[in-house]
Amino acid sequence: MKKIILFADPGIDDSIAIMYALLNPEIEVLAIVSSYGNVDKEQATENIAYLLELADRTDVHIIGGTNAPLSGEIPKFYPEIHGQEGLGPIRPPEDLSFELTNFSKIYDIIENNKDVTIVDVGRNTSLASLFLLGENLTDAVQEFYIMGGAFMVPGNVTPSAEANFYGDPTASHLVMTNFDNLYIVPLNVSNKAIVTMEHILAILEMTNHPLVQIMDEVMKYYIDAYKKLVPGIEGAPLHDVVTLSLMVNPDMGRTIRREVEVLTSGEGKGTSIADFRVSSTPSEKNSNIYLEVDYEMFLKDFMKVMSSAGK
Ligand code: RIB
Ligand code: CA
DSSP, X not given: OEEEEEEEOOSHHHHHHHHHHHHOTTEEEEEXXXXXXXXXXXXXXXXXXXXXXXXXXXXXXEEEOOSSOTTOOOOXXXXXXXXXXXXXXXXXXXXXXXXXXXXXXXXXXXHHSSSEEEEEOSOSXXXXXXXXXXXXOTTTEEEEEEEOOOSSSOOSSSSSBOHHHHHOHHHHHHHHHHXXXXXXXXXXXXXXXXEOHHHHHHHHHHOOOHHHHTHHHHHHHHHHHHHHHSTTOOSEEOHHHHHHHHHHOGGGEEEEEOOOEEOOSSTTTTBEEOOOSTTOOOOSSOEEEEEEEOHHHHHHHHHHHHHTTTO
């Protein structure tokens, strides 16, 4: 059983990742940290609250994260991929009631729970803030799973940069260079985690759990967006879900231990770099980059977790 604090910016694949985490018996969600990214922080927070309500899990803390990158630049959002409100065509109800917990709660949770894993599937600003606030998390947190970067494949926002690292490259660089026990799930792996409408409809036939009920509309929007972006693609990649799936099934992929740097300015802003030459050596700290994932295993795990909802 993995006890996690999930940092997210829902966003469609973040929302499916939240559903997956809540429904997976191998994962205990202690808190969700809400930050800007695919949508602004207020919208991300409402989306998390809505998903927790549908899951009947309003006991999970929603922690207020950051509004903007460390550079102070105004963030760019992505309604063409995630919808105006981040859930495709779906809008959380206006009368949603929830409480936003203070950022410092993260320290309490880490202190009161042994072996917490932090999973960050959004811009790394909130995670980097934990470091900037001066607490040493390296010993207290078991491991950090980060969805971000692109190694030996093109980026998805610039020719070489992936969206999470591009959104706040200073924060990502800080996390990559100062945190230990890192497991990085980059685009070269997450792009392969493609889920189609056929998979979603098969899940819907097996469960009528309220959380899963909104998946077809949400995923249809996301898949249609990807079909415009990537001609010939049959579904859409669930970047944030495969990160969680690898966390509970680490043998589903292959990693290499290397230091990672993130370029913070210029044409290559947000680009992730690691040395993969045959002459290169493993990083001194425990910093692991996923290079491959077993797609069939991922799909099996995703279908199993989602379709067993409510059973
Ligand atoms: O590049 C993929 C990442 O960017 C995912 O976390 C997705 O949610 C988007 O923000
Ligand atoms: Ca995300």
